[in-house]
Amino acid sequence: MSESESQVWDAVDAYFTDRLSPDDEVTAAALRDSEAAGLPSISVTANQGKLLQLFAEIQGARAILEIGTLGGYSTIWMARALPADGRLISLEYDPRHAEVAVRNIARAGLDKVVEVRVGAALESLPLLADENPPPFDLVFIDADKANNPHYLEWALKLTSVGSLIVVDNVVRGGRVVDADSDTGDVRGTRAAIELIAAHPRLSGTAIQTVGAKGYDGFALARVLA
Numbered sequence: 238m239s240e241s242e243s244q245v246w247d248a249v250d251a252y253f254t255d256r257l258s259p260d261d262e263v264t265a266a267a268l269r270d271s272e273a274a275g276l277p278s279i280s281v282t283a284n285q286g287k288l289l290q291l292f293a294e295i296q297g298a299r300a301i302l303e304i305g306t307l308g309g310y311s312t313i314w315m316a317r318a319l320p321a322d323g324r325l326i327s328l329e330y331d332p333r334h335a336e337v338a339v340r341n342i343a344r345a346g347l348d349k350v351v352e353v354r355v356g357a358a359l360e361s362l363p364l365l366a367d368e369n370p371p372p373f374d375l376v377f378i379d380a381d382k383a384n385n386p387h388y389l390e391w392a393l394k395l396t397s398v399g400s401l402i403v404v405d406n407v408v409r410g411g412r413v414v415d416a417d418s419d420t421g422d423v424r425g426t427r428a429a430i431e432l433i434a435a436h437p438r439l440s441g442t443a444i445q446t447v448g449a450k451g452y453d454g455f456a457l458a459r460v461l462a
């Protein structure tokens with residue numbers, strides 16, 4: 238990517254965001270407080286947050302599962318699509334991130350519908366499954382990419398026909414095509430793509446994106462049975 242290309246991507250992102258999905262006081266404050274608390278700037282962008290919100294609305298979601306909370310920015314976008322008696326469970330490994338997220342979510346007035354659970358997601362997921370929750374209508378996977386195939390398997394256990402699973406950051410600046418990569422995130426991402434391709438209960442695709450957060454993309458998979 239040349240510098241001028243990336244400037245155009247940024248400008249187009251800014252234009253779309255300004256017209257279609259601007260941050261309001263609450264989402265802007267969530268980003269501001271996350272940054273002030275020293276959290277890394279790796280949340281989704283506003284237009285991606287709006288896309289997640291639209292997915293939740295299209296799904297008519299009553300229950301959403303998120304793996305990877307950070308400061309709760311994507312959480313807020315998605316939870317805003319839920320009815321008052323809806324539920325969003327977000328799993329976060331780092332207690333410091335979870336603490337910031339809980340504050341941001343409370344300020345958004347979403348603390349009645351959102352629950353942040355602290356711990357490694359691969360430990361939290363079996364505990365969640367033991368509770369026999371109603372199927373999640375939308376699952377957003379956005380944590381440690383090396384575990385993406387495991388998160389997909391858990392998502393399949395916790396969803397039902399018609400549920401939608403979104404896996405973020407599947408392009409990694411193009412590194413996803415490196416079949417010989419020895420990095421965990423590329424291997425995990427490729428394993429997740431292969432799993433979606435081969436799984437009889439999943440129909441999926443993946444889309445490349447450019448914009449304010451560079452060159453990346455997301456995979457979408459619909460649960461078929």
Ligand SMILES: C[S@@+](CC[C@H](N)C(=O)[O-])C[C@H]1O[C@@H](n2cnc3c(N)ncnc32)[C@H](O)[C@@H]1O
Pocket residue numbers: 279280281304305306307308309310311312328329330331334356357358359379380381
């Ligand atoms: C990309 S950030 C999530 C961004 C967030 N979804 C957003 O867009 O606002 C990834 C988060 O996953 C968390 N994480 C990393 N490994 C994890 C694990 N094993 N279990 C749960 N969370 C994990 C990180 O601490 C980080 O907060």
